[in-house]
Amino acid sequence: MITLHDVSRVFEVGDQTVRALDHVDLEIGAGEYVSVMGPSGSGKSTLLHILGLLDRPTSGQYLLEGRDTTTFDEAELADVRRMRIGFVFQFFHLVPRLTAEENVELPLMLAGVPPHARHERVRALLQAYHLDERRQHRPDQLSGGQRQRVAIARATVTRPAVLLADEPTGNLDRASSHDIVATLEGLNADGLTLVVVTHDPDLGKRARRRIKMVDGAIAEDSTP
């Protein structure tokens, strides 16, 4: 479902060139559960951004569901992000002035889904994540775990093909972390492709397939 072919990403920092990704080849099948680990600056975040179409490779090819994304224009990329990709971030990235419900609604609103259809879908989703009593609360009135569940609800409301999580438990206590991991793994069990970028070895080890990155290249790709 995801195919990276000889992908490099080069940043110009001052007069230095930094190879964040160095000729990476990667194949991820539908329904896989992949963790990406590695030290800071190993390129794992850049990999996630490229997989999520937030960033484009400097060279190489990225096929998502068989389509070459490197030829997409800005609007097409946005549409694919909205419909096929879900993001979960370390810092939740909820819009502070909107309620939990409205935050989850965002992708549907951007897609132009009529309010009635939107509400139905969002309510059902919030119920599934045990957030129905917190619908009308704003992010600052929610706990960390609840915020991340709202973010997961938002990431999955358009029923994407792949969920990309960047340190999803990095800002949470143990109990909440456990809760969030369970939620993500539940989604994966239902067939959603899950890619988790993390520092946390405990979290990384839970994945069926573990990728270790060093200096912009895949150093280890194991499926124990």
Next chain:
Amino acid sequence: MRWLDLVRFAWRSLWFARLRSLLSLLAMAIGVAAVVLLTWLGESARSYIADQFQSLGTNLIIVLPGRNETVGGAPPLLSETPRDLTIDDALALTRIPAVHMVAPLAFGVAPVSYRAASAWPGQRARERECPVLGSTHAMLAIRHLTLATGAFLDGVEPHRGAGVCVLGAKVRAELFGDTSPLGEVVRLGDRRFRVHGVLQPMGTSLGLDVDECVYVAVADALALFNRASLFRILVQATSRDGIDAAKADVRRILAERHGEEDVTILTQDSLMNTFDEILAVLTKSVAGIAAISMVVAGILIMNVMVVSVAQRTREIGLLKAVGARARQIRAAFLCEALMLSSLGAVFGLVVGVSMASVAGGMYPALAKPVPGYAAFAALAVAMLAGVAFGVLPAQRASRLDPVQALSRR
């Protein structure tokens, strides 16, 4: 993205930064209110002056000696008069079919004095300088004067002196106080006149305080000031449509009598048009100056939007991550700027219109509605400013790199 969602989204973020929104909205409101009020003031002044011209008389044609352009420019002050404008000229004009009435007018300033018969010896006569107008009975109707008491040069022959005068309200009050002036004798320069009538207070008309004037027979005035030429001839046409025909006839007859065209003929219309044009230009330039404040308000809105984009960088990154197109982000921020400017404009319009109606209630001379074009133009300019100054911040937001925007703390 649906239209209503866009507005709601923009409204939420404006509401979230209420104080900031309110302040920039207020700036726009002040600009719009200023434009509305100043245009209203200009328009009111215009119609006030139109009223003044109406009070001068209806369907008036004014003939003055000396040739000059009929539209624009001041009447000739120092030009030489080739031929006198005479009482006979005035009489000749009465034969024009489209002319209803003709009043010759002689003008000068003379000391007016009165010494009561009962005054004891040594008491000084009360005296003051007054504009003296020489005319005939027709003047009363042509200039829309109203008598308080007595008669207005009734039965005065144009060529004959009558030795009578009519006093303006102020002159009467100053010379006679509470006593009745009818039948008393006043001195104008070196001549004596019996008071035959007194005018109602009328106030100022075109810079001349009617209440300060003394009216005498035209022949008396010419003799008093030792002049042969009239100051003006006032001609009243039978109707508004007759003005042009009457004017042409006046020109032809006077040219025949004088051998050449040596008079200036003004119509009330052309005078009024001149003033109208001047005031219209004045109104527009004042409104234009006020419109500058709207541009300033627009820049303030831009400032607010730029700050808003900077503060919401992470949100913009998130929006991009969840699939907002650059176009949608641009639309969201443009919508905010437009809402700020149009809300401000509507607020300013309400304030301006209510201030105009309050001021109109206090000064009935200005009681005119706010001109629709001003309200419309102010709204349009405000919204235009909102869009124009919203483009830059919106563009900036839409071009943010999502990765960098998301990583901003």
